[in-house]
Amino acid sequence: MTPAFEALQKELKRLPGVGFRSAERMAIHLLLEKPEAAKQLSDTLLSARERVRSCASCGNVCEEERCSICEDVQRGESFSLCVVEHVSDLMAIEKSGAYRGRYHVLHGKLSPINGVGPENLNLSGFESRVKEEGVKELILALPNDVEGEATCHYLTELVEGGDVEVSRIGFGLPSGASVLYADSGTLKSALDARQRY
Template sequence: MTPSFDALQKQLKKLPGVGYRSAERMAIQLLLEKPETCQGLMDALASARDNVSSCENCGNLCESKRCSICQDEHRANSGTVCVVEHVSDLLSLEKSGAYNGSYHVLQGKLSPINGIGPSELNFDSLLDRAKAGEVSELILALPNDIEGEATCHYMIDLLQPYEVSVTRIGFGLPSGGSVLYADAVTLKSALDARQNFR
């Protein structure tokens, strides 16, 4: 292959979820099979790079100072804020239609072993929102792992001075899932999150 092709493949391989073979197929598709899509992709990337940033309030994607969710008065004034790790988590919740409040994107989770401490995450604007009285309930929708738990505990301590109710999303078996195929952590979470029927 050529040096230019190799360079393109290496850049594509840096994208999440893209391995060597996928990057190779994408590069061939862009350069040889459908070269007309290459310019459209470059234009879209340049436009996104120049126009898309993080919402100063919640950390979501936006093309102004605040995202469309923060600009929606009904949602922004609900007082319920769902804390997620990444924008992709926010997008999943939005697609589900199960939640209609506002969000806060941390842009990661605490992980001292990887050098990610509180200063690397989006805690400051969350504190500002709590100080301003914009938060009555915080829903923690972070992963059910050690780093996710540590981040939840950190936020609970951080918000201690404010009158904010803190809840955590339930974990357990997926809809239609079977106990037979669940791992031990999932089964423990399902048992811990059990509900009363009567």
């Protein structure tokens, strides 16, 4: 509606998962309905930007050199490393409480079609890390798609020859789901991943 309003809407629309309408609603909220929230959001954003960085070991968010998970000695004692695409995947696994080892966040997945090669992923310290931390199991928690598959293949080749067992998380029917409402891709994954009962 006005240049400054539209500039803010455009900037908000760049956030993941935010469309034209949501950005409009947010801009109205910040500029007309809760003007004090605009200042607070801006302050919090700049302060977080100043403090938060990527963990030097694993790529998780942290405010020190290494994140709390990497600093946790008990986590290292499992000698297992779980590779995820994004920090949000790490957070989701943490929330599930199903894993107590360390992580490695790639910040992406291999995608030649989008010009994402190994050099664009957080892989510079990966191999030395696997050796230094004496990783025994590498758990690939990457997406169930072509790029996820390609990334798994690449990582497996990277650690080949070492004493590392590589596994990939299971695919199939989500918890609580029925076959009736599952899409074809999920059903194919589930059938491919069938196990003796």
